[in-house]
Amino acid sequence: MSDVARFYGLQINRSGMACCPFHNDRDPSLKVYDDHFYCFGCGATGDHAGFVAKLFGLSQIEAAKKICADFGIYLFDRQFAVAVDPKVKAECDYRMWLHKASKTISEYLTKLVNWGKVYAPKNFNVQPHPLFVESLTKRDHIEYLANILTYGSDNEKRQLYSSCREDIMKIRERLDKFSAAERTVKRKAI
Template sequence: MVCCPFHNDRTPSMKLNEDYFYCFGCGAHGDVIDFVARLFHLPPAEAAKKLAEDFGVAEQKPSVLVRLKRGKTQVEAERHSLRVLRDYFGILQDWKEHCAPQSPEDPIDPRYVEACHMLDRIGNMLDILACGTPKERAEVVADMQKDNRLMRMEARNRQIREDEHGTK
């Protein structure tokens, strides 16, 4: 127990702990940042900076705004990947159904082969983007962004759809 610096205290009424402080006299409470902010009349962000400077601690985590922006960018990347993969998955389903050989003598359409090879893989990626952990979703997005795979897939999907509908 110590004398509280926030009111005229003649007998110790403030409890200091590693995680918090609490004054039984005036009710002041909080963590170390709250303590410094109140003691030096600073906003919490400035109090945190003062503590970091006073104790030589470098900022290790990005600011809240940077983290929020990064999170928003990740969500947008996941949605974009999901949209492109769903489109490709639909194309593959169409190919598997409509390009399958009708008899053993029929030539095998390369679109049918691609559909057979890729449907499970793309379906798995869609499942991860829809229901996976944040880490799993980030891995799928990173994989799709390697070597511009996502952009190439999106352009190819567009070209396939245009060719199907005879528009250019």
């Protein structure tokens, strides 16, 4: 179940929870068990084929075929990938993006706030640290994005989806680099 869920984009945390793609889920409320999933938010449940069926708007048997095709398992005599309902797929992509974007922006905002304190110049003679400058220049805009992602209307969020997807992806990549660097530092410290 978790292999399938991960393969189709769910981010499962250590306790087996993920943000539910079937409702507007801010904190992970979908639990992935060995053989099924259950969402404590919207009650969505099913096995791995049920998950894929719901995600792509397929019947149970079509979903099973899709999983086989995507995982390179030929149970169905090489019958290939079934067409996915593009509307359902687009909606899922959007929901998945929304979870990721909210997380990214709130992480980045925490960093900006922190940099504003940690790298504040001690006196006016020194060149300010670039991360301090970044904190000053970016914070308003990122607060604005965080606000929309948390409290905005569906329409506003969809507008971000079409206008800011690239930018937020770049922030994500950068944050990932930061945490990779932090992990290295921690390892060295040990």
